[in-house]
Amino acid sequence: MIVKSFQWLTLLVALLLGAVLSLHVGGRADVGIADLLAVITHWDSPSLSQSIMVDIRLPRTLIAGLLGINMGLSGLILQAITRNNLASPSILGINQGAALGMTLAIMLPGFFPIADEAMAVLGALFAGILTFSFAGGLRAKVSPLRLILSGVAVGAFSFAMVRFSFTLDDEVSRDVILWTTGDVAGVRWHDTPLLLALSLFGIIASVLLAHRFNLLALGEAASQGVGANPHITLVLGALIAATLTGISVSVAGPIAFVGLVIPHLCRAMIGSNHRQLVPAVALGGAALMLYAEAFSKIVITGEELPLGVIAAIIGAPYFVYQALFSKEMGL
Amino acid sequence: MSALISSSLQQRSVIYLILLSALVLSCIWGLKIGAIAISPQVLANTLFNLDGPQQKYILLTSRAPRIVLALLTGGALAIAGSLIQAVIRNPLASPKVVGINSGAAFATCLMIALFPTMTLTNIPVVATLGGALAATIVLLGAHWRGLSPVRLALVGVAVGMLFDSGVDFYLVANTSPEKAAPMMWLTGSLWSRTWSHVEAVWLPIVLLSGLAFSLSYQLDILRLGDETAIGLGQRPALMRFIALLTATVLASISVGVVGVLGFVGLMAPHMATRLVGGQTRHMLPCAMLVGMLLVVLADCVGRALAPPIEVSAGVLTALFGAPFFIVLMLKSDRETTG
Amino acid sequence: MTIRLANIRAGYENFALQNINLHIETGSFTCLIGPNGCGKSTLLKTIGRILKAQSGQIEVAGLDILASSSKEVARKIAFLPQNPAVPAAITVEQLVGYGRAPYQGLFGFASQEDREKVAEAITQTGLEALKDRRLSELSGGQRQRAFIAMALAQDTPYIMLDEPTSFLDLKYQYETLELLAKLHAKGRTCIVVLHDIAQAARYASDLVVMKEGQIFAKGKPEEVISPQMLTAVYGIRACVYADPVSNSPVVSPLPQLAVDGTRSNTSAPKAGLLAAE
Numbered sequence: 006m007i008v009k010s011f012q013w014l015t016l017l018v019a020l021l022l023g024a025v026l027s028l029h030v031g032g033r034a035d036v037g038i039a040d041l042l043a044v045i046t047h048w049d050s051p052s053l054s055q056s057i058m059v060d061i062r063l064p065r066t067l068i069a070g071l072l073g074i075n076m077g078l079s080g081l082i083l084q085a086i087t088r089n090n091l092a093s094p095s096i097l098g099i100n101q102g103a104a105l106g107m108t109l110a111i112m113l114p115g116f117f118p119i120a121d122e123a124m125a126v127l128g129a130l131f132a133g134i135l136t137f138s139f140a141g142g143l144r145a146k147v148s149p150l151r152l153i154l155s156g157v158a159v160g161a162f163s164f165a166m167v168r169f170s171f172t173l174d175d176e177v178s179r180d181v182i183l184w185t186t187g188d189v190a191g192v193r194w195h196d197t198p199l200l201l202a203l204s205l206f207g208i209i210a211s212v213l214l215a216h217r218f219n220l221l222a223l224g225e226a227a228s229q230g231v232g233a234n235p236h237i238t239l240v241l242g243a244l245i246a247a248t249l250t251g252i253s254v255s256v257a258g259p260i261a262f263v264g265l266v267i268p269h270l271c272r273a274m275i276g277s278n279h280r281q282l283v284p285a286v287a288l289g290g291a292a293l294m295l296y297a298e299a300f301s302k303i304v305i306t307g308e309e310l311p312l313g314v315i316a317a318i319i320g321a322p323y324f325v326y327q328a329l330f331s332k333e334m335g336l
Numbered sequence: 337m338s339a340l341i342s343s344s345l346q347q348r349s350v351i352y353l354i355l356l357s358a359l360v361l362s363c364i365w366g367l368k369i370g371a372i373a374i375s376p377q378v379l380a381n382t383l384f385n386l387d388g389p390q391q392k393y394i395l396l397t398s399r400a401p402r403i404v405l406a407l408l409t410g411g412a413l414a415i416a417g418s419l420i421q422a423v424i425r426n427p428l429a430s431p432k433v434v435g436i437n438s439g440a441a442f443a444t445c446l447m448i449a450l451f452p453t454m455t456l457t458n459i460p461v462v463a464t465l466g467g468a469l470a471a472t473i474v475l476l477g478a479h480w481r482g483l484s485p486v487r488l489a490l491v492g493v494a495v496g497m498l499f500d501s502g503v504d505f506y507l508v509a510n511t512s513p514e515k516a517a518p519m520m521w522l523t524g525s526l527w528s529r530t531w532s533h534v535e536a537v538w539l540p541i542v543l544l545s546g547l548a549f550s551l552s553y554q555l556d557i558l559r560l561g562d563e564t565a566i567g568l569g570q571r572p573a574l575m576r577f578i579a580l581l582t583a584t585v586l587a588s589i590s591v592g593v594v595g596v597l598g599f600v601g602l603m604a605p606h607m608a609t610r611l612v613g614g615q616t617r618h619m620l621p622c623a624m625l626v627g628m629l630l631v632v633l634a635d636c637v638g639r640a641l642a643p644p645i646e647v648s649a650g651v652l653t654a655l656f657g658a659p660f661f662i663v664l665m666l667k668s669d670r671e672t673t674g
Numbered sequence: 675m676t677i678r679l680a681n682i683r684a685g686y687e688n689f690a691l692q693n694i695n696l697h698i699e700t701g702s703f704t705c706l707i708g709p710n711g712c713g714k715s716t717l718l719k720t721i722g723r724i725l726k727a728q729s730g731q732i733e734v735a736g737l738d739i740l741a742s743s744s745k746e747v748a749r750k751i752a753f754l755p756q757n758p759a760v761p762a763a764i765t766v767e768q769l770v771g772y773g774r775a776p777y778q779g780l781f782g783f784a785s786q787e788d789r790e791k792v793a794e795a796i797t798q799t800g801l802e803a804l805k806d807r808r809l810s811e812l813s814g815g816q817r818q819r820a821f822i823a824m825a826l827a828q829d830t831p832y833i834m835l836d837e838p839t840s841f842l843d844l845k846y847q848y849e850t851l852e853l854l855a856k857l858h859a860k861g862r863t864c865i866v867v868l869h870d871i872a873q874a875a876r877y878a879s880d881l882v883v884m885k886e887g888q889i890f891a892k893g894k895p896e897e898v899i900s901p902q903m904l905t906a907v908y909g910i911r912a913c914v915y916a917d918p919v920s921n922s923p924v925v926s927p928l929p930q931l932a933v934d935g936t937r938s939n940t941s942a943p944k945a946g947l948l949a950a951e
Contacts, residue, residue: 310505328487564759
């Protein structure tokens, strides 16, 4: 096996630079990366700028990175189980489904006996199942066109319902709108543990399933032939993807394109072995979201551009370019 | 399901007759129902100018234009959906696939952000332009690269998502009710539409629908695939472009004037195909009637549910359209695989 | 009344037909054969102007194809792609009716002649009983017949088919080929891309063998199919027999070169042998 050290190095450097950039910029120009070093050296008496670094910047950066990991991995898993490089949480309507779950939780507080995050995961799962069954069932290899169109239909429905909530009660609609756009401006340390735990779970589970994904790429029959039941892979993969998407959406709203673009880029760099793709996508997804996060603080002073918007601004042109010119994409 | 399939003239006539009567009945219902219920007696008096109590104001200035607008936009959306499905060669396609809805919403937000003094009356124009702009990007891709249907759908989805994220940003940046209110305009409602709206849109909708009908036969040939179409002497790239352009303007206009009425463009052609078969010449008029019926009914039900509160027609079309669509899709799984 | 190609350059970005000169006689049943990617389908599409040639000349029955309108071409050549799209919920008769498009205006109003041609095409393909059925209800073979009927309704001297047998069961493969042979006997010129050499040899009056975007050989099946050709074009060792039923050439591969480069010494049986190395 060829170890593509250059590519790995690129990903790592990209991640590190992204992290530094994301920590360095922000509403207060006088707070910079130097404060982080200062925090590390003199922990006992933090200055104001050091506490900004610790209390505001660090959790934001961490969460942006984790979101990137989740969205990237969930895209990768969806692409693996559908054997279709176009699958991603947003294309399949899973993002919108999670958003609908979350909206329901906000609109009817206390009505559902489970946590908001669980509602988002459930919504994601439900939307995913719907899309797949429209597209021709979970068994056969589904045509890309059917998959996209079904995803659009499911997404459109979910989103219509989310938008509908805007027309309701002012308080509720404000809450929903604020959360819909994919924003991490308000996150603090207490938001991190659940996300961190689930990201770790996502990475580990994907690594464990990587071999099965490789086998699935050969087709269901071939996968069955070497003793890896493709249906189990499918169900496990779908569950993980829905969980990762759901939890990300519940923290920051739907963020499109990361799950589509990052696996694409990594496949171009690393190849199609999932054992290597999983860590690469985790690194790449985190890096992309860190830049997006930094970017969101730089672009407009006064008004922060939400992460979801930046991800779309970066991702959409790449995707359109691919759709126009790429010879692969299984078309 | 083949019991439902009718190709003979008599069967088709019966279906058209049923659809037309349903349409007339729901229009009458639409005139009656609302915050103030109007008795059939008064309704007849007003419509035919008979002696006795009349309700001219409510009926003629408030409800009648709504219903006319519902007919116009329902028909326009159904025709646009049929055209797009012929172009994408898949019954799952809809105007949403070329990004029209998102473009219209985005343009409206942009207008309010940049020119806050502009009034509500400008929204239809701006939204139409926005929808057309989004679709133009997709159209140009189709024309310039000679895109296959799959790629066309992909570009449309991506463009739509980009505009959607813009809308979301606007909503976050402007949480004040005055600035968010115009967005409500676009949630697919016929509330407070007047004769002036009807005047603005009826001519282009009628003309473009006429164009669509005249293209029926060419659409049938387009659906046979590019190679067969060329073999039959057609220029599929050109035809695709004309059909998409027609569909775009039709859908943009209706989104512009009443907002997003989800699933009408998706459902109407599908139901029509089931009723009268897939040949566009028969299917298109039927789809138009179904589309009209859906929107008129959605508007009526929205007003009838809990007067004086109105539920947006767009919410209802999505709410009822989605499950209906699911059933149809699951049933027709085999037929639509192509 | 022939098809004449002179100095044709055509094809997609990465694969091109170079400098093709070809003559196809009217009244022939010409099969294009060759290994995968040799350009046989590209050539067929170029003649039918599904693909536009970049340079050169194509003349079909006196008509300069490259300078004519699509409709004019469509009145000379009926073309069936390998895997035509099947629109949902249309009937066989409606499909066959589309074959009249080259003779109709924008709106596709059918004249008396159109209706007669459609009825005739349906009779010739034996689809009378199925004409009101939907395409989606038909078997693969029936559907193929419906598309051939559509091509017949086009009422052209030339019919071109791109691998018409490739997605069919064996029974329907022969049913389709027999149908084409019948049409050929009634005077249509058939130009067909086929994958199977035996089928091509059996039904074709002329074969065009292609290799890497060039025409390797053209002639009667028994002239063209030789062990030398099979080695040069397909890279296999084989001997060629006369088929006991039709007397057309049949290919029987010999054991191929062993891994160490020596040839196995299995000798070819003698009976019915047309040619061996």
